Amino acid sequence: LRSLKCRQSEYFDQQQRFASSTAPAADGSSSPSFSPSGGGTASPKVFVGHSIYKGKAALTVEPRAPEFTSLDSGAYKLSREGFVLLQFAPAAGTRVYDWSRKQVFSLSVTEIGNLIALGPRDSCEFFHDPFKGKSDEGKIRKVLKVEPLPDGSGHFFNLSVQNKLVNLDESIYIPVTKAEYTVLNSAFNFILPYLLGWHAYANSIKPNDRNRGNNANSRYGGDFEWSR
Amino acid sequence: LRSLKCRQSEYFDQQQRFASSTAPAADGSSSPSFSPSGGGTASPKVFVGHSIYKGKAALTVEPRAPEFTSLDSGAYKLSREGFVLLQFAPAAGTRVYDWSRKQVFSLSVTEIGNLIALGPRDSCEFFHDPFKGKSDEGKIRKVLKVEPLPDGSGHFFNLSVQNKLVNLDESIYIPVTKAEYTVLNSAFNFILPYLLGWHAYANSIKPNDRNRGNNANSRYGGDFEWSR
Amino acid sequence: LRSLKCRQSEYFDQQQRFASSTAPAADGSSSPSFSPSGGGTASPKVFVGHSIYKGKAALTVEPRAPEFTSLDSGAYKLSREGFVLLQFAPAAGTRVYDWSRKQVFSLSVTEIGNLIALGPRDSCEFFHDPFKGKSDEGKIRKVLKVEPLPDGSGHFFNLSVQNKLVNLDESIYIPVTKAEYTVLNSAFNFILPYLLGWHAYANSIKPNDRNRGNNANSRYGGDFEWSR
Amino acid sequence: LRSLKCRQSEYFDQQQRFASSTAPAADGSSSPSFSPSGGGTASPKVFVGHSIYKGKAALTVEPRAPEFTSLDSGAYKLSREGFVLLQFAPAAGTRVYDWSRKQVFSLSVTEIGNLIALGPRDSCEFFHDPFKGKSDEGKIRKVLKVEPLPDGSGHFFNLSVQNKLVNLDESIYIPVTKAEYTVLNSAFNFILPYLLGWHAYANSIKPNDRNRGNNANSRYGGDFEWSR
Numbered sequence: 001l002r003s004l005k006c007r008q009s010e011y012f013d014q015q016q017r018f019a020s021s022t023a024p025a026a027d028g029s030s031s032p033s034f035s036p037s038g039g040g041t042a043s044p045k046v047f048v049g050h051s052i053y054k055g056k057a058a059l060t061v062e063p064r065a066p067e068f069t070s071l072d073s074g075a076y077k078l079s080r081e082g083f084v085l086l087q088f089a090p091a092a093g094t095r096v097y098d099w100s101r102k103q104v105f106s107l108s109v110t111e112i113g114n115l116i117a118l119g120p121r122d123s124c125e126f127f128h129d130p131f132k133g134k135s136d137e138g139k140i141r142k143v144l145k146v147e148p149l150p151d152g153s154g155h156f157f158n159l160s161v162q163n164k165l166v167n168l169d170e171s172i173y174i175p176v177t178k179a180e181y182t183v184l185n186s187a188f189n190f191i192l193p194y195l196l197g198w199h200a201y202a203n204s205i206k207p208n209d210r211n212r213g214n215n216a217n218s219r220y221g222g223d224f225e226w227s228r
Numbered sequence: 229l230r231s232l233k234c235r236q237s238e239y240f241d242q243q244q245r246f247a248s249s250t251a252p253a254a255d256g257s258s259s260p261s262f263s264p265s266g267g268g269t270a271s272p273k274v275f276v277g278h279s280i281y282k283g284k285a286a287l288t289v290e291p292r293a294p295e296f297t298s299l300d301s302g303a304y305k306l307s308r309e310g311f312v313l314l315q316f317a318p319a320a321g322t323r324v325y326d327w328s329r330k331q332v333f334s335l336s337v338t339e340i341g342n343l344i345a346l347g348p349r350d351s352c353e354f355f356h357d358p359f360k361g362k363s364d365e366g367k368i369r370k371v372l373k374v375e376p377l378p379d380g381s382g383h384f385f386n387l388s389v390q391n392k393l394v395n396l397d398e399s400i401y402i403p404v405t406k407a408e409y410t411v412l413n414s415a416f417n418f419i420l421p422y423l424l425g426w427h428a429y430a431n432s433i434k435p436n437d438r439n440r441g442n443n444a445n446s447r448y449g450g451d452f453e454w455s456r
Numbered sequence: 457l458r459s460l461k462c463r464q465s466e467y468f469d470q471q472q473r474f475a476s477s478t479a480p481a482a483d484g485s486s487s488p489s490f491s492p493s494g495g496g497t498a499s500p501k502v503f504v505g506h507s508i509y510k511g512k513a514a515l516t517v518e519p520r521a522p523e524f525t526s527l528d529s530g531a532y533k534l535s536r537e538g539f540v541l542l543q544f545a546p547a548a549g550t551r552v553y554d555w556s557r558k559q560v561f562s563l564s565v566t567e568i569g570n571l572i573a574l575g576p577r578d579s580c581e582f583f584h585d586p587f588k589g590k591s592d593e594g595k596i597r598k599v600l601k602v603e604p605l606p607d608g609s610g611h612f613f614n615l616s617v618q619n620k621l622v623n624l625d626e627s628i629y630i631p632v633t634k635a636e637y638t639v640l641n642s643a644f645n646f647i648l649p650y651l652l653g654w655h656a657y658a659n660s661i662k663p664n665d666r667n668r669g670n671n672a673n674s675r676y677g678g679d680f681e682w683s684r
Numbered sequence: 685l686r687s688l689k690c691r692q693s694e695y696f697d698q699q700q701r702f703a704s705s706t707a708p709a710a711d712g713s714s715s716p717s718f719s720p721s722g723g724g725t726a727s728p729k730v731f732v733g734h735s736i737y738k739g740k741a742a743l744t745v746e747p748r749a750p751e752f753t754s755l756d757s758g759a760y761k762l763s764r765e766g767f768v769l770l771q772f773a774p775a776a777g778t779r780v781y782d783w784s785r786k787q788v789f790s791l792s793v794t795e796i797g798n799l800i801a802l803g804p805r806d807s808c809e810f811f812h813d814p815f816k817g818k819s820d821e822g823k824i825r826k827v828l829k830v831e832p833l834p835d836g837s838g839h840f841f842n843l844s845v846q847n848k849l850v851n852l853d854e855s856i857y858i859p860v861t862k863a864e865y866t867v868l869n870s871a872f873n874f875i876l877p878y879l880l881g882w883h884a885y886a887n888s889i890k891p892n893d894r895n896r897g898n899n900a901n902s903r904y905g906g907d908f909e910w911s912r
Contacts, residue, residue, distance in 0.1 A: 021601065022746035037320075043302060044303065044664065045297075045300065045301070045302075045304070045432065046296070046303065046305070046306075046425070046428040046432050046663050047286060047305035047429075047431045048304065048305070048306045048424060048425040048426050048428065048429045049306070050309075050319045050337070050424050050426075051305055063426060063429055063430070064889065065429075065432075065433040066433065068435035068436070068730070070435075070436070071731075073729070073906060074728065074729075075728065075729035075730065075731060076435035076436060076729070076730045076731070077730070078730075078731065078732045078733070079412070081734075093839040097379035108735070108866055109867055110863050110867055111863070112859075112867070113862075113863035113864060113865075113866035113867035113870070114863035114866070116866050116870065117862050117863055117865075117866040128397035136741055146690070152814070153384070177338075178341075178345050179338050179339070179342035179345055180338055180341060180342050180343075181341075181345075182342070182345040183337055183338055183341035183420065183424075184343035186341070186344065186420045186421065186423055187420070187421055187426055189870055190421035190426060190427075190430070191421070191426055191430060191873070192751050192870045192871070192874070193870065193874035194430045194433055194691045194859075196732060196871055197433075197435075197730070197732040198428065198732050198734075198869075198871055198874060198875060199433070199874075200433070200435050200730040200732060201730045201731075201732045201747055201749075202727065202874070202875060202883065204251070204371065204728065204730050204749075205449070205749040205750065205766075205878055205881075205883070206713060206884070207500065207502050207754075207760035207881075207884050208500065208752075208754070208760060211840070239511045267596045272530065272531065272532060272660065272892065273529070273530075273531035273532070273660065273889065274524070274531065274532045274533070274534075274653070274656040274660050275527075275531060275532070275534065275657075276533070276534045276652060276654050276656060276657045277534070277655075278534035278537075278565070291654040291657055291658070293660075293661045294661065296662070296663035296664070297582075298663075304625060304663035304664060312630070312662075334646055341757050363637075368638075404571050405566075406567055406571055407566050407567070407569035407570035408569060409569075409573075410569035410570070410572050410573040411565055411568070411648065411652075414569070414572065414645055414648045414649065415648070415652055415654055418648075418649035418654060418655075418658070419649070419654060419658060420661040422661055424664055425661075425663075427658065427661070428577050428661070428663050435728065435730050436728065488756075499757065500759065500760060500888065501757070501758075501760070501888065502752070502759065502760045502761070502881070502884040502885045502888050503755075503758035503759060503760070503761040503762065503885075504762045504880060504881040504882050504884065504885045505762070506759070506765075506793070506880050506882075513855055518851075519882060519885055519886070521885075521888075521889045522889065524891035524892075526891075526892070532892060534889035556722055557697050577795075619718040634796075634797075634798075634801050635794050635795070635797035635798035636797060636835055637797075638797035638798070638800050639793055639794055639796070639797035639876065639880075642797070642800065642873055642876045642877065643876070643877055643880055646876070646877035646882060646883075646886070647877070647882060648888060650886045650889055653889075653891075655886065655889070656889070656890070
C-alpha cells in the first residue's frame with residue numbers, strides 16, 4: 001500500500017503570490033481584490049452542492065469561485081484561484097445529520113489534482129492550518145486522509161480537526177464508493193478550469209473579436225518566443 | 229467475473245434530503261419546488277435522445293434536468309439532481325420497434341457514476357421500486373443489469389420489470405458495443421455536471437461580478453475553515 | 457494484433473429512424489427537416505478544421521452540426537445527429553497538397569466512439585456506401601482503416617475509395633502520431649455531446665426557468681418510472 | 685526509459701498552411717489576419733495563468749487564443765490555432781522569482797497532445813527556433829525536456845535556451861508533481877478545443893438556426909461523401 005504524503009501549506013502558496021519581484025502579466029498578485037460590498041451588476045447566485053449520505057456521516061462537496069481584479073486597462077486578471085469546499089457532518093440518528101457540528105476543509109486546485117489522479121489503491125493526506133503565518137498558528141490543525149477501503153470498493157474520507165482554541169478533537173469518517181468517487185471526479189474535472197479562471201479566457205475567444213492582442217505578438221513572427 | 233451489486237433505493241435518498249436537522253446552505257431540502265404551472269420566462273424546450281437500435285430492441289438515452297428553488301435572497305439553490313432516462317422498446321419486426329411497450333429506468337447521478345466507472349469485464353445491477361415508501365411499495369420491481377458480452381466486445385443491458393398491478397413480467401435485452409458504450413460514457417461525462425447543477429454555478433463566475441460572497445469568507449483569512 | 461471489424465451501414469441507421477411504430481418523444485424521426493433556404497435569424501457561420509500534414513498526404517478533420525426540427529409546441533427536437541468529416545488530400549509535391557483530388561469520409565457518432573476507444577494496438581475498419589439503398593448501391597465503396605504503426609508510435613489512417621461510376625480506385629495513407637491522435641481524441645470528446653445535441657438541452661437548464669416539464673413527472677412521485 | 689524525440693518545426697507548420705494548391709473550406713490559409721488595431725466591439729480581456737512555485741523556479745502556464753479571419757460571405761474561418769505559453773522564472777531568493785529573467789516556450793496543439801498523452805515513465809523533448817526560416821535562423825535554440833522524476837512522483841520540466849545574439853546559455857528546471865501535472869492536463873484538455881476554434885463552431889449550433897448549410901449536403905442523400 002503506497003501512501004502519498006502531500007503536505008500542502010496555504011500560507012506558502014499565499015506568500016509566493018506576493019513575493020515575485022516582477023510578476024508576469026497573468027499573475028494577479030499585486031493589486032487588491034474587490035471588496036464584496038462594491039456595487040455593479042451581480043450574477044444571480046446559485047448554490048450547488050453534491051452530497052453523499054452514509055450511516056455515520058454526510059459529505060457535501062461545493063465549488064467556490066476564483067476571484068478576479070480589474071486592471072486600469074479595463075481588462076481583468078485572475079487574482080485568486082477557486083477551490084472546492086468539503087463539509088462533513090456526523091449522523092445524529094438514522095438518516096439525520098447534525099450540520100451544526102459540521103467540519104469543513106477547502107481543497108486547493110492542486111489538492112483536487114491529487115484526488116483526480118488517485119488510483120484505486122492509493123492513499124493521500126492533506127494538512128491544513130487555517131492560521132498558518134498568523135499569531136494563532138498551530139491552534140487549529142486539520143488533516144484530510146483519503147484511503148482505499150480494504151475490499152477495494154472505494155475510499156474512506158477522514159477529516160480530523162484538532163482545535164486547541166475550543167479544546168476540540170474530532171474525526172469524521174465517511175466511506176465513498178467507486179461510483180461516488182467517479183461522480184466527484186467528473187465534477188472536479190468539470191469545475192477545475194473554472195477554478196483556474198480559464199473559462200473566462202476561453203469564453204472571450206470570439207471569431208469576430210478584432211481587438212485581440214495576440215496578433216501583435218504573432219508566434220510565427222519570431223519575437224514572441226524571443227523574450228530577451 | 230466480478231459482479232458489483234449496487235442496490236440503490238431512491239426512497240432512502242429522498243428521505244435523507246429531508247432528514248438533516250440543520251441543512252447546509254447548499255442542500256436544497258427544505259423549501260418546496262416550483263409548480264410547473266408557474267409563469268415566468270421559459271427557455272425553449274429541446275428534446276434530445278441518443279438511440280441504439282439492435283435486432284431485438286432499441287434503447288434511447290435522454291437527460292433530465294435538475295431542479296432549483298429560489299431563495300428569499302433572490303439566489304437559487306439546487307433542490308433535486310437531474311438524471312438520465314433509459315427507454316427500452318422491444319422490436320416488433322425487422323427494424324420496427326414498439327414504443328407503446330417501452331419500459332423506462334431512470335439513472336441517478338451515482339448510478340451514472342457506476343456505469344462510467346464500469347470496466348470491460350465488470351457487471352452491475354440496479355434495483356428500483358417506484359413506489360418505495362408508498363402504499364404500493366413492492367408492487368413494481370425493476371432491475372437493470374449491465375453485464376459484459378461473452379466475447380468482450382461490449383455489454384448487455386437488460387431491464388426486467390415485474391409489475392403486479394397489471395400482472396406484467398417483462399425483460400428487454402439489448403447488446404451495446406464498446407464503441408456505443410464509449411458514446412454513452414462521453415455523453416454521461418458531459419451531462420453529469422449539469423445534472424448536479426454545477427454548470428449554473430460555473431456560468432455565474434464572471435470576472436466583472438463585484439457581488440461575489442466569496443471575498444467575505446476569504447479562504448486565506450483563516451476563518452473560512454474555522455467553522456466552530 | 458486484434459482487428460475489430462466494425463461494418464456500419466448508414467442506410468440501416470437511416471431506416472431504423474423511420475421504422476418505429478410509435479417513436480418516443482425524443483426520437484425526431486417523423487417530421488421533415490427544415491429546408492436550408494428558410495428565413496429566420498442565423499448564427500454567424502464559423503469554419504473550423506484541424507489538419508495534419510505529412511509527406512504523402514494531409515488530413516483535415518471538421519465537425520458537422522446535428523439537425524433539429526421544430527414541434528408545434530414551439531419546442532425543438534433533434535432530427536439528425538451530427539458527424540465529423542474527414543478529408544484526405546494526396547501530396548502533389550513537397551508540402552503541397554492537391555485538394556482537388558481529396559477524398560472524404562464522414563464519421564458517425566458511433567464510429568467516433570470506436571476511434572476514441574481504440575487502444576494503441578487496436579485496429580478498426582469502417583465501410584461506407586453513399587448510395588446504399590439507392591439505385592446506385594454498390595457503385596461507390598469506401599473503406600477507412602485505422603491500424604497501429606509497426607513501432608507503436610501511432611496509427612495509420614487509410615481511406616480507400618472504389619468508384620465504378622468514374623472508374624476510380626484510390627487509396628490515401630497518412631500516419632498519425634500518438635500526440636496527433638490525442639488531439640483528435642480531445643476534439644472528438646469535446647464535440648460528441650454537440651453532435652448528439654445534448655448541449656442544446658444542457659444550455660436550456662437554467663435555475664430560474666419556471667416552465668420545466670420535469671416537475672410534472674417527478675421522479676419520486678412514482679409514476680415517472682411507471683410507464684404502463 | 686523510453687525517450688520520445690518530438691522535434692517539431694514551426695516553420696514547417698507555417699509553410700504547410702500556405703502550400704496547398706487548393707485549400708479546403710476550413711483551412712484558413714489564404715487570407716490575411718486582421719490587424720489588431722482594427723475597430724469593432726471587443727470582448728473584455730481576461731488574463732489567466734496557472735502557476736507552480738518551487739524552490740528554484742516558477743512556471744506559469746497561459747492559454748493564447750486562436751485567430752479567425754472573416755470571409756466575404758460574412759462567415760469566419762480559423763486562420764491560426766491557439767497555443768499555450770509556458771513562462772519559466774528562476775528563483776532570486778526564498779520564494780522570490782525574477783520574472784525579468786523569464787524564458788518562454790509556446791506549446792503548439794500537437795505538443796500539448798504530447799504532454800497529455802505522456803505516461804508516468806515517458807519523457808519528451810521539443811525543439812524550437814523562433815527564427816526558423818528567417819535570416820537569424822539558428823541564432824536562438826530552445827529545448828523543452830519533460831522527464832520523469834527518478835522516484836516516479838512526477839516530471840521535471842527543463843527549458844534550455846541558447847541565444848547567440850546576446851550570448852546567453854540558460855537552463856531552468858522545475859519539478860512538477862503528479863498532482864500538478866494532473867491539473868495541467870485538466871486545463872490542457874479543457875482549452876484544447878478552444879485552441880482549435882471548435883468551441884466557436886459548437887456554440888453556433890442552435891436548434892432554431894434555420895440557415896445551416898448542413899441540410900443541403902445531407903449525409904444520407906448520398907452525394908455528401910461523393911466528392912468527385
